[in-house]
Amino acid sequence: MIEVKNIQKRFGNRTVIQDVSTVMKAGQCNLIIGSSGSGKTVLMKCMVGLFEPDEGEVLYGGQNFTTMDSQAKTEIRKEIGMLFQGSALFDSLTVEQNVMFPLDMFTSWPVKKKQDRVNEVLNRVNLVEANRKYPAELSGGMKKRVALARAIVLNPKYLFCDEPNSGLDPQTSLVIDKLIKEITIEYNITTVVNTHDMNSVMEIGDYILYMYQGNKEWEGTNREIIFSKNQRLNDFIFASDFLKDAKDMRMLEETGRIPNHRNMDLLIDKDAPPVIPPSKDV
Amino acid sequence: MTIFSDIGRYLLMIKGMFSKPENGKMYWKEFMHQCAEIGVGSLGIVAIISVFIGAVSTIQTAYQLVSPIIPPSTIAQIVRDTVILEFAPTLVCIVLAGVAGSRIASELGNMRVSEQIDALEIMGINTKGYLVMPKIAAALLMIPLLVIIAMVLGIWGGRLAGAMANILSGNVYDRGLLENFVPYNVIFALIKSYVFAFIISSVPAFYGYFVQGGALEIGRASTKAVVVSCIAILFADYVLSALLL
Ligand SMILES: Nc1ncnc2c1ncn2[C@@H]1O[C@H](COP(=O)(O)OP(=O)(O)OP(=O)(O)O)[C@@H](O)[C@H]1O
Numbered sequence: 024m025i026e027v028k029n030i031q032k033r034f035g036n037r038t039v040i041q042d043v044s045t046v047m048k049a050g051q052c053n054l055i056i057g058s059s060g061s062g063k064t065v066l067m068k069c070m071v072g073l074f075e076p077d078e079g080e081v082l083y084g085g086q087n088f089t090t091m092d093s094q095a096k097t098e099i100r101k102e103i104g105m106l107f108q109g110s111a112l113f114d115s116l117t118v119e120q121n122v123m124f125p126l127d128m129f130t131s132w133p134v135k136k137k138q139d140r141v142n143e144v145l146n147r148v149n150l151v152e153a154n155r156k157y158p159a160e161l162s163g164g165m166k167k168r169v170a171l172a173r174a175i176v177l178n179p180k181y182l183f184c185d186e187p188n189s190g191l192d193p194q195t196s197l198v199i200d201k202l203i204k205e206i207t208i209e210y211n212i213t214t215v216v217n218t219h220d221m222n223s224v225m226e227i228g229d230y231i232l233y234m235y236q237g238n239k240e241w242e243g244t245n246r247e248i249i250f251s252k253n254q255r256l257n258d259f260i261f262a263s264d265f266l267k268d269a270k271d272m273r274m275l276e277e278t279g280r281i282p283n284h285r286n287m288d289l290l291i292d293k294d295a296p297p298v299i300p301p302s303k304d305v
Numbered sequence: 306m307t308i309f310s311d312i313g314r315y316l317l318m319i320k321g322m323f324s325k326p327e328n329g330k331m332y333w334k335e336f337m338h339q340c341a342e343i344g345v346g347s348l349g350i351v352a353i354i355s356v357f358i359g360a361v362s363t364i365q366t367a368y369q370l371v372s373p374i375i376p377p378s379t380i381a382q383i384v385r386d387t388v389i390l391e392f393a394p395t396l397v398c399i400v401l402a403g404v405a406g407s408r409i410a411s412e413l414g415n416m417r418v419s420e421q422i423d424a425l426e427i428m429g430i431n432t433k434g435y436l437v438m439p440k441i442a443a444a445l446l447m448i449p450l451l452v453i454i455a456m457v458l459g460i461w462g463g464r465l466a467g468a469m470a471n472i473l474s475g476n477v478y479d480r481g482l483l484e485n486f487v488p489y490n491v492i493f494a495l496i497k498s499y500v501f502a503f504i505i506s507s508v509p510a511f512y513g514y515f516v517q518g519g520a521l522e523i524g525r526a527s528t529k530a531v532v533v534s535c536i537a538i539l540f541a542d543y544v545l546s547a548l549l550l
């Protein structure tokens with residue numbers, strides 16, 4: 024469990040994160056959503072201590088991470104896996120060496136065992152036959168997946184993913200989302216994901232924090248997000264008609280009713296045969 | 306004002322390097338890698354410049370010593386002493402500040418800008434210890450060795466040029482080399498090269514490690530690192546000469 028208490032971060036005299044507090048539970052995917060520049064990355068970096076927050080504190084499992092001495096911080100960090108927005112792979116190492124790096128550094132496993140573990144995680148992120156390539160030879164999406172593999176190779180207790188599926192095709196995106204969700208449940212990880220992908224929000228978001236210009240504008244579960252009346256949140260999440268339709272479908276499934284928030288006459292074809300609600304396994 | 310805060314951050318970086326390695330084997334591997342990069346990577350250029358420096362020293366010394374009373378073997382002595390005292394340590398280190406220094410600054414700068422340093426930090430690795438310390442240690446080992454090689458090659462280059470230009474024969478040159486030889490000069494040169502090695506590795510590491518911004522800043526940082534290292538080398542050269550000679 025990670026507790027964020029009144030975090031504030033300024034760059035110069037510009038406040039980028041304004042008094043954000045939240046609790047992120049273990050075993051669920053905690054999403055931070057918000058438009059570009061709303062402070063998601065900065066908030067995440069404050070949580071892991073890459074930025075020193077100007078005010079407030081972050082607690083990992085009840086321990087105050089912000090005020091800890093560096094040795095205790097190191098201990099917590101060994102339990103953190105992080106996927107950076109720009110992947111941050113080591114250019115001088117191959118894919119395999121990149122993923123193996125944390126194992127080399129922190130385990131004394133025999134080579135064979137390390138190799139097996141590396142292949143296992145690379146498999147899970149759907150990346151085979153790239154083992155000997157260098158990061159410069161990979162596509163952006165492949166880099167993301169290698170970085171995710173590296174973040175999870177040591178079975179972290181806390182997993183931070185900064186936009187894990189930006190730049191991925193919808194299918195791979197889904198694979199990555201599912202993987203994050205799976206391991207979160209499997210190993211009871213406290214997972215924090217920054218995203219602007221609405222598909223992820225609906226698929227894996229157990230708990231969602233919506234950032235608006237550095238402030239926490241809304242937080243809640245992904246069921247609550249459907250019913251939220253927050254205008255900014257609605258404008259952000261259900262930006263397209265397609266997504267609005269998806270939201271209505273969800274509502275229909277949950278409550279059997281669709282709110283009268285737009286002109287339904289346009290959607291309903293009076294002469295058509297009665298609508299049969301789509302069954303789930305189609 | 307920034308100069309004081311820079312010096313402060315520089316000292317903190319040096320202090321931060323010293324901590325128990327997370328994994329000795331990985332640190333050793335990184336150290337060996339840096340030894341190869343700094344030592345072997347700079348060997349070629351060091352060899353070329355030192356041979357030429359020795360050769361030019363012989364010719365120019367001969368050109369300036371016109372008096373018939375001075376025996377030709379004196380030329381060898383002068384070449385020997387200038388190469389050992391100044392050319393091999395100082396000039397080679399200035400060149401190394403350009404070659405190795407800019408490489409260190411841009412490597413670390415790139416790692417900083419592309420968040421690789423952050424990625425290491427998140428894993429719980431002391432990046433100053435893992436990235437900076439092996440570079441400084443490798444420089445402290447390899448650069449004095451390069452300076453010794455430069456001394457030998459410089460003196461040899463002088464001998465070669467002397468024979469080729471008919472200034473003095475190899476035998477005379479060899480005799481001159483042994484006249485009035487002061488072993489302390491070599492020790493002084495080694496002390497200098499240790500100090501310079503520390504400058505060449507730590508100053509560029511500082512500029513690279515603390516880069517902010519993008520690719521453009523990496524280039525700026527490595528230029529600045531080379532300039533500052535060169536000035537620091539010349540200043541240290543002056544101070545050490547004043548103190549130790
Ligand atoms: N190192 C920094 N120095 C100064 N300002 C910064 C720094 N990092 C981020 N900012 C500012 O903080 C704000 C929030 O940036 P942040 O990277 O958190 O956005 P984001 O929500 O992650 O956006 P995106 O979705 O595009 O990644 C931006 O306005 C940015 O200009």
Ligand SMILES: [Mg+2]
Nearest residue numbers: 063064108185
């Ligand atoms: Mg971001």
